[in-house]
Amino acid sequence: MNRSLAEAYPDAHCELDFTTPLELAVATILSAQCTDRRVNEVTPALFAAYPDAAAYAGADRHELEQLIRPTGFFRNKTTSLIGLGTAVVERFDGELPSTLAELVRLPGIGRKTANVILGDAFGVPGITVDTHFGRLVQRWGWTALTDPVKIEHAIGELIPRREWTLLSHRVIFHGRRVCHSRRPACGACLLARSCPSYGVGAVDPEQAARLVKGVEAPRLLRLAGLGDDLAAEAATTAKPVEPGGPTPSETPVAPRAAEPAASAATDESGPSGAAR
C-alpha cells in the first residue's frame, strides 16, 4: 500500500508555504483549526513584517492579532507566536532548535507540529498523525490504536524511518482526495484491492469517481483501473481539494522520533501489507 501511495502521489509535500524553519513553525501554529490555503494567504504579509524570532518576541500584540485574524483563534495564536519568539530568542539565540525534545517545549508546538517541522524544515524523518493519517491507518488495519502518539509509534515500527515524512504526506494526500472521512470513494480507490475497509464508502465506480477531489483526479481514477470516460469527466468536474482543515489537539509527550535510538524499522511486511 505504501508503494501504491508513492506511485499515486509522487509530489506529496507539505501544503504550507515557508522558506525557513521558523516560518514553518509559525505557519503550522496558524494552521490549527484553519485551512492551509487560508494560512498561505496570511503568511506573506506576516513573514514580511516579522522576519525573525526577535520580531515576534517584540511584537505589538494588537498589530499581530490583526494580521493573523483570518486564521481564527487569533488571540491564542498571537500568545503562542509571541511566546515562541521570546523562547527562541532567550533559549536558542534566535534559531529554532532542530530536535523533537527541544521543539515540544516551545510555546504553541506539540508533538504533531514538531514532527512537521523536523520532517519538512530539517530533513529529520517524522510521522505526522493528523486527523487524516489517524483515520486512514485505522481503515487499513495498520493499527487499531486511536491515541496519536501511540499511532505514531506503531506506524514507525511498520515503515522504514527514512520514509516517515513522505509517508505522512502521501497518507494525508490520499485522505484529502479519496478516502474522505464521511464519503470515502472506495469504488474509485487505487488501494481497493488491498484495503480491508473497502466498502465503507461508495463502491459504484461512477458514484465513487465523483467523490475523488483535486486536479489529480483523472490520474487517480486511471490508477484505480477506471475507464477513460470517467477520468475525462473528472478532469472537468472534480471538486478542488481544500488543503488543511481541522487539526486535532496537540499531545505533548516525551520525545522519541528525533532521538538517536528512535526506531529505524526496516520491516516492510506490516499488517495489511503496510509497505506493499
Ligand code: SF4
Ligand atoms: S478502499 Fe475505501 S476505505 Fe480503503 S483506502 Fe480506499 S477509500 Fe479508503
